[in-house]
Amino acid sequence: MSDARLGVLKTYKLFVGGKFPRSESGRVYEVTDSKGQWLANAPQASRKDARDAVAAARKAFGGWSGATAYNRGQVLYRVAEMLEGRRDQFAAEVGAADGLSKTKAAAQVDAAIDRWVWYAGWSDKIAQVVGGANPVAGPYFNLSSPEPTGVVAVVAPRKSSLLGLVSVLAPVIVSGNTAVLVAAEDAPLPALSLAEVLATSDVPGGVVNVLTGNAAEIAPSLAAHQDVNAVDLAGADAGLAKDLEVAAADTVKRVLRPGTGTDWFAEPGTERMTAFLETKTVWHPMGV
Amino acid sequence: MMSAFEYAPAPQSASVVDIAPSYGLFIDGEFRESADGKVFKTVSPSTEEVLSEVAQAGSEDVQAAVKAARRAFEKWSALPGAERAKYLFRIARIIQERSRELAVLETLDNGKPIRETRDADLPLVAAHFFYYAGWADKLGHAGYGPDPKPLGVAAQVIPWNFPLLMLAWKIAPALATGNTVVLKPAETTPLSALFFADICRQAGLPRGVVNIITGDGPVGAELVAHEDVNKVAFTGSTAVGKEIARTVAGTRKKLTLELGGKGANIVFDDAPIDQTVEGVVNGIFFNQGQVCCAGSRLLVQESVADELLESLKRRLGTLRVGDPLDKNTDIGAINSAEQLARITALAEAGEAEGADRWSPACELPSSGYWFAPTLFTGVSQAHRIAREEIFGPVLSVLTFRTPDEAVAKANNTPYGLSAGIWTEKGSRILKMASKLRAGVVWSNTFNKFDPTSPFGGYKESGFGREGGRHGLEAYLDV
Numbered sequence: 001m002s003d004a005r006l007g008v009l010k011t012y013k014l015f016v017g018g019k020f021p022r023s024e025s026g027r028v029y030e031v032t033d034s035k036g037q038w039l040a041n042a043p044q045a046s047r048k049d050a051r052d053a054v055a056a057a058r059k060a061f062g063g064w065s066g067a068t069a070y071n072r073g074q075v076l077y078r079v080a081e082m083l084e085g086r087r088d089q090f091a092a093e094v095g096a097a098d099g100l101s102k103t104k105a106a107a108q109v110d111a112a113i114d115r116w117v118w119y120a121g122w123s124d125k126i127a128q129v130v131g132g133a134n135p136v137a138g139p140y141f142n143l144s145s146p147e148p149t150g151v152v153a154v155v156a157p158r159k160s161s162l163l164g165l166v167s168v169l170a171p172v173i174v175s176g177n178t179a180v181l182v183a184a185e186d187a188p189l190p191a192l193s194l195a196e197v198l199a200t201s202d203v204p205g206g207v208v209n210v211l212t213g214n215a216a217e218i219a220p221s222l223a224a225h226q227d228v229n230a231v232d233l234a235g236a237d238a239g240l241a242k243d244l245e246v247a248a249a250d251t252v253k254r255v256l257r258p259g260t261g262t263d264w265f266a267e268p269g270t271e272r273m274t275a276f277l278e279t280k281t282v283w284h285p286m287g288v
Numbered sequence: 289m290m291s292a293f294e295y296a297p298a299p300q301s302a303s304v305v306d307i308a309p310s311y312g313l314f315i316d317g318e319f320r321e322s323a324d325g326k327v328f329k330t331v332s333p334s335t336e337e338v339l340s341e342v343a344q345a346g347s348e349d350v351q352a353a354v355k356a357a358r359r360a361f362e363k364w365s366a367l368p369g370a371e372r373a374k375y376l377f378r379i380a381r382i383i384q385e386r387s388r389e390l391a392v393l394e395t396l397d398n399g400k401p402i403r404e405t406r407d408a409d410l411p412l413v414a415a416h417f418f419y420y421a422g423w424a425d426k427l428g429h430a431g432y433g434p435d436p437k438p439l440g441v442a443a444q445v446i447p448w449n450f451p452l453l454m455l456a457w458k459i460a461p462a463l464a465t466g467n468t469v470v471l472k473p474a475e476t477t478p479l480s481a482l483f484f485a486d487i488c489r490q491a492g493l494p495r496g497v498v499n500i501i502t503g504d505g506p507v508g509a510e511l512v513a514h515e516d517v518n519k520v521a522f523t524g525s526t527a528v529g530k531e532i533a534r535t536v537a538g539t540r541k542k543l544t545l546e547l548g549g550k551g552a553n554i555v556f557d558d559a560p561i562d563q564t565v566e567g568v569v570n571g572i573f574f575n576q577g578q579v580c581c582a583g584s585r586l587l588v589q590e591s592v593a594d595e596l597l598e599s600l601k602r603r604l605g606t607l608r609v610g611d612p613l614d615k616n617t618d619i620g621a622i623n624s625a626e627q628l629a630r631i632t633a634l635a636e637a638g639e640a641e642g643a644d645r646w647s648p649a650c651e652l653p654s655s656g657y658w659f660a661p662t663l664f665t666g667v668s669q670a671h672r673i674a675r676e677e678i679f680g681p682v683l684s685v686l687t688f689r690t691p692d693e694a695v696a697k698a699n700n701t702p703y704g705l706s707a708g709i710w711t712e713k714g715s716r717i718l719k720m721a722s723k724l725r726a727g728v729v730w731s732n733t734f735n736k737f738d739p740t741s742p743f744g745g746y747k748e749s750g751f752g753r754e755g756g757r758h759g760l761e762a763y764l765d766v
Contacts, residue, residue, distance in 0.1 A: 136738035242538025249533035252748040282721045284731045
């Protein structure tokens with residue numbers, strides 16, 4: 001008998017509607033670390049999985065967008081608490097996924113947690129910052145306020161498996177959108193573990209849905225889906241991004257294009273939030 | 289037959305405007321013929337008379353216009369905001385001075401009543417330039433960072449329903465933020481944009497900052513596809529908007545789209561009937577219903593449907609259809625034969641699908657493009673007249689029982705531009721307003737606009753906002 005204990009392997013699964021299904025296609029693909037060592041098999045989501053995820057995200061939209069901003073902030077803050085408790089696990093996964101030293105991996109995890117907290121705090125402030133009263137030339141009360149656009153499909157960045165991921169996911173959901181996330185194909189494990197964190201915090205099922213697999217296979221059906229309101233192309237390469245944008249045109253989706261050389265450690269500003277907000281202007285006559 | 293209470297005609301003289309027999313393209317500060325010498329005619333929709341001959345731009349002209357705008361960009365964007373502001377204030381003042389002339393011109397070229405061009409379009413056009421003039425030297429305070437930058441050359445394609453107002457919505461924020469523009473007005477309504485070119489001349493605007501090219505859809509397509517354009521702004525049909533979105537896909541061009549709508553005007557049982565009827569009429573018959581945010585679906589609570597419809601029909605009977613230059617005219621001409629054909633076809637589809645059609649007795653002029661105000665009852669959500677944008681004076685009436693049902697029906701459309709709520713109950717207004725998926729919600733009023741107030745759609749009604757602080761974003765690199 002060997003002294004070394006044989007570890008229990010984890011079966012990674014998709015995260016759809018608050019549950020952890022295998023891909024309906026029954027497919028998995030091999031995930032390796034940066035040196036090519038086998039880490040796990042990740043589910044290879046299909047177009048059907050993508051449609052199921054959209055349905056779950058749509059179902060969750062009413063409740064999540066209708067929750068008070070204070071409540072959403074509390075829920076997001078709770079996610080950060082859960083992440084904090086799993087720092088070591090994420091550091092190990094991020095280190096393997098991104099090929100980082102222990103120190104650098106830990107720094108990325110810390111930054112990701114801090115980023116999540118930063119966005120949590122925006123929930124009840126973004127409306128004050130980007131909305132407001134309009135002084136119209138007439139006897140009218142007139143107010144513009146931001147509202148979530150709906151279901152947002154996110155192609156997660158291919159680099160920065162946790163910080164990049166958190167930096168694109170948090171701004172989508174903090175304002176009340178629901179998300180279907182396509183994780184980085186080569187580094188999907190931190191995303192699937194983040195799903196476990198989301199499932200054990202207070203995020204309602206369906207608010208975030210995580211798919212792993214080939215973005216070029218999954219994302220086009222999201223970009224073309226009638227019930228998806230916006231797409232974030234952060235992790236799409238130029239060719240895929242163009243195809244997705246063309247597909248998105250058919251339903252006039254809002255498109256956030258990939259940035260060039262995004263520094264995920266830098267403070268992001270409000271752009272990733274406002275990209276998925278509508279402005280609603282309400283008029284009412286003023287008088288007696 | 290003249291009754292005792294008939295209005296006497298009150299015609300606005302057309303002599304305040306001097307339309308030249310032909311117009312060129314306005315490129316790099318001067319008017320010029322199109323490179324291949326092609327022209328097209330613009331007609332008065334109310335008489336079918338030819339008003340003028342206008343240059344039809346081609347590829348070479350698009351190239352020249354974009355080149356002029358690019359050349360002008362360097363200096364214009366480097367100008368202190370306070371200087372750009374003064375140009376815009378000049379333009380705004382000149383618009384006010386020439387307001388009556390432009391109102392008459394717009395009525396002649398578009399067919400809309402002088403009452404609207406004089407009292408709605410032109411005051412708003414001037415107000416937009418004043419509003420954005422003031423932003424030009426305050427951009428650091430707009431919420432887009434301390435020193436937001438312009439994008440470059442803006443390609444702007446605008447529709448025929450509010451030719452000068454849509455020009456103002458596009459050009460004022462573009463110039464305030466330091467961009468230069470190439471604007472293409474609609475083929476059927478090119479004249480007011482060309483008069484605006486003359487205003488730019490009077491204001492001493494540097495050459496190339498504003499370029500106007502006239503022509504048809506393919507010219508617009510070429511303009512938005514031009515590789516040296518940094519920003520595309522389009523107002524018009526959803527189909528064309530989708531095509532433009534495909535065109536700019538994969539480029540770094542910033543895009544804003546202001547597309548169609550199928551606005552629901554929701555009337556609850558406690559709504560003040562007379563005020564509501566006025567609002568419903570304004571919602572669908574303003575500008576002959578050729579308004580993207582028109583309240584073209586009337587959702588009435590079942591218990592007051594009969595009463596409201598009776599009042600509405602009585603009111604429709606008093607609408608005056610006819611000469612748009614008559615100051616008493618409520619409903620003018622449809623903009624083009626093509627648009628009239630579309631309205632006619634959709635109204636016929638309404639009848640064929642089983643809805644009940646009603647129009648007040650009214651005589652329509654024998655020449656020009658006319659469509660009587662029309663009401664459909666017995667409309668189901670599946671009917672084409674309840675789903676497709678008609679863009680004409682046609683109102684589809686549906687009923688509902690509960691607020692939830694009203695929300696479900698109102699939101700049951702791919703569009704999301706406007707909605708109306710009529711009720712005396714404040715808490716209900718706020719709840720309804722929060723549930724309606726539309727960019728502008730008018731409660732106990734309809735079709736109100738103001739330059740300080742962002743306007744734009746949800747879903748397939750487009751993206752981006754025009755007007756207000758929000759409208760600046762479309763022209764800034766943020």
